[in-house]
Amino acid sequence: MNAGIEADIPDIADIHLAHARIRSAVRLTPVLNDPLLDQELDCKLYCKCENLQRSGAFKFRGASNAIACLREEGLTGDVATHSSGNHGAALALAARIDGRTAHVVMPENSSPMKIEAVRNYGGQVHFCAPTNDARVQELEKLVEGGLIPVHPYDDPRIIAGQGTAALELEQEVPTLELVITPLGGGGLVSGTAIATRSWGVDVYAVEPDGAADTIDSLRQGRIVEHFAPDTIADGLRALVGIRNFKVIRESVRQVLSVSDNDIRRAMLLFWQKLKILIEPSSATVIAAIQNHPEIFSGKKVGVIISGGNIHPSDWAELTRGI
């Protein structure tokens, strides 16, 4: 970890600035609770519904902040990123609103729905082989060609943007005791941990068992090198970022993990109680609360429901027979 990275991790002021920049573009998402869900989980749950955010995920916050920062710096021109999912769509939308085009490197085996989402928002898709190296190389080519890179999570503008969801949650429910978010690359949880520093809540994060690279990395004291994710939570397959890992080490109370079957059951439970479809990544937090009464029981818990980008027939398939 070098001094440059150390220096550019955002602080709470950056998150407030991000909020001021993006608040007219993002949707002030509702915080929902449900007494019957509370009964089932034995705690009081406040769900910040980023599945109802524009582009269907919290990712629109970070993407909007990154684009707004470029505008402030007078940097015109198109942007580029790699993403197999929500960040690509979110950046495409944020870029289009600002009159730019986002170029999104996507593995050639990405889901048709996610490819369509990027294109629907005016993004341009560049396919690559389904490996991390291929993604990075393809993105480098685009950047060499003059496009401005916007990393999906290991970027201070992105972290600050994602932190704005927790800021809004604090404003709406200031009496929370715990906050919990899913953890993929770590953009959401690091932004949340920074945003909540002066609030006095404990922040937890959740990974799927099949992509628990952060738990492994915390154990080893450094980010693991070999990592082959295997989980239905397609939004959480990324390797934790350098800045994100640093914030998690310093400010996240504990990273939990849940099985794919726990995730399936939690997707079903959430729909039964709230009539809301959530993608597997979002269901991890509900599953973790169910699995850890020793942490959550009797508490006032804020959860960030990260996204709802799953086709209803895929949802039905995943929850069948559960």
Added chain:
Amino acid sequence: MNAGIEADIPDIADIHLAHARIRSAVRLTPVLNDPLLDQELDCKLYCKCENLQRSGAFKFRGASNAIACLREEGLTGDVATHSSGNHGAALALAARIDGRTAHVVMPENSSPMKIEAVRNYGGQVHFCAPTNDARVQELEKLVEGGLIPVHPYDDPRIIAGQGTAALELEQEVPTLELVITPLGGGGLVSGTAIATRSWGVDVYAVEPDGAADTIDSLRQGRIVEHFAPDTIADGLRALVGIRNFKVIRESVRQVLSVSDNDIRRAMLLFWQKLKILIEPSSATVIAAIQNHPEIFSGKKVGVIISGGNIHPSDWAELTRGI
């Protein structure tokens, strides 16, 4: 129409009273809008998301108000109704919260999901033959046995309760020009029309082509007698109620109708833009806006998204190939 019914149609004060009674039990549902949906529909749309209401539909408002009125009157005891859908589940939940049991007469061919919903909320299901007469007779038997009847829509307490959604919508977006709701038995639209009387908006309602009994009734000047509904919008198959019809005649600008295919397309569009699953009944309003640019184009339109009680696999089935 007799003087008794004339006298017990609620007015705006009744709706404010209902709101005061139920506001701690019901969820203050979010009002969502989306620039891309607006672009598609060529108007500014504000969606009052009653699909996110407790029990998954606006019906919980009316049911909660009816139960609260019983409590105020000192009437203890269990309640009974007939419903093939959302009202039964809503009444079951409202009754349970108040320590009562709701007995719900349901046609024996009701969807398993809707039967399960009533039971999950502690309601007791009484099956009957799938005809209107059988429903009414079975309910009469229950009432003779001492249960307190709560009609699904032709009841001043229900109408007042349903009107509270429009009240909240007005408080959140006071500058609307039009409001539009689905129309089945007429509980929602009559409550909405009364709630908005002093607001200066035009109220529209929508029926499916296959259950356009209100349009026929308006044409004939009295409620039609023969009516065999045939539509995928299962929440809108009821015959318009007497009180409801009177309010609609006096205060609803126009009742529109849409085809089942229009409904299917609107369900898909709403999901694509807002990532929210809505049941066919709710999609009627989006379809009507698409079909009638001469009414809605360029306007600020409030829509009440009535419910989200559809299983994702049924949703996928209905929208397949659209």
